Amino acid sequence: MIASEIQAGNTHQEITGTILWLTGWSIPDTVFNRLQALLPDFHHHSVDYSAADSPEEMLILIETAAVHVRSSNGPSSRARAIDSPLLIGGWSLGGLLALKLAGKGYADGLVLFAATARFTRAKEESDLGWADAFVRQMITGIMKDRLGVEAKFRQNMLTEEEWEAGQGKSLPQEGSWTTPALIAGLQILRSEDCVPQLPEILCPVLLIHGTADKICPYGAASELAARLPQASLLSMPGCGHAPFMEREAFIADKMRRWWHEQQDSASI
Known part of the structure; x- marks a missing residue:
């Protein structure tokens, strides 16, 4: 599905950019709704790849959306009075998909939550990601009990403290993605490697990562911060794999301040 525009907040707010949102595996893109509402000074678009039939289709969907949003950012667009920078969240x-798009030159900035440049890693790199065998087991398990696999994945998304605090209530229910889309997403996680392209991604990047993330270990954020030329790392102590969830007001403020700093630096 082509990126759909989300109207958020005060329509009279001065617009400082456009954000294209790309969600995580098995999660509907509505997970960003509250964050979008707290950022009325941005236009928001979201890509729905929850019904993609293959990895190739998923990649085509996000690239088509990026092309579509960028083409509507020019001064001729009725929605914008000036050229609007494109951020990919x-x-x-x-x-991982956002990094792939940035490597092709589609992004003016990136905001990456619990991200990695390569999800599957060798045994000696367990501090950077998961073993490929775990992901292959998930693919096999989906064919037998997809809801069970999704439920186990969600259990690992939050820390014990976050579950006890009731943050699990903010997680969407399982079952919003089709089985082919779940498998396609896992295949992308197995195969995509953006590590070699990191030094060539010259746009500013805000990394937001929980130090207790069990799915994308904090080491992955450290790797991104070290290899991306213009990266800023916002560490979230004690947070799991959903560092923005139940912290949307704090994150929205950090995003806004960071982007204004980038714009101010670019104008000097």
């Missing part, structure tokens, strides 16, 4: 799988 990606969470987990969406973060």
Whole structure:
């Protein structure tokens, strides 16, 4: 599905950019709704790849959406009075997809939540990601008990403290993605490797990562911060794999301040 525009907040707010949102594996893009509402000074678009039939289709969907949004950012667009910079906000799988788009020159900035440049790693790199065998087991398990696999994945998304605090109530229910889309997402996580392209991604990047993330270990954020030329790392102590969830007001403020700093620096 082509990116759909989300109207958020005060329509009279001065617009400072456009954000294309890419969600994480098995999670509907509505997970960003509250964050979008707290950022009325941006136009918001979201890509729905929850029904993609293959990895190729998922990649085509996000690239088509990026082309569509960029083409509507010019001064001729009725929605914008000036050229609007394009930020891509990606969470987990969406973060990997965002890096892929940035490597092709589509992004003026990135906001990456719990992201990695390569999800599957060798045994000696367990501090950076998961073993490929775990992901292959998930693919096999989906064919037998997809809801069970999704439920186990969600259990690992939050820390014990976050579950006890009731943050699990903010997680969407399982079952919003089709089985082919779940498998396609896992295949992308197995195969995509953006590590070699990181030094060539020259746009500013805000990394937001929980230090207790069990799915994309904090080491993955450290790797991104070290290899991306213009990266800023916002560490979230004690947070799991959903560092923005139940912290949307704090995150929205950080995003806004960071982007204004980038714009101010670019104008000097």
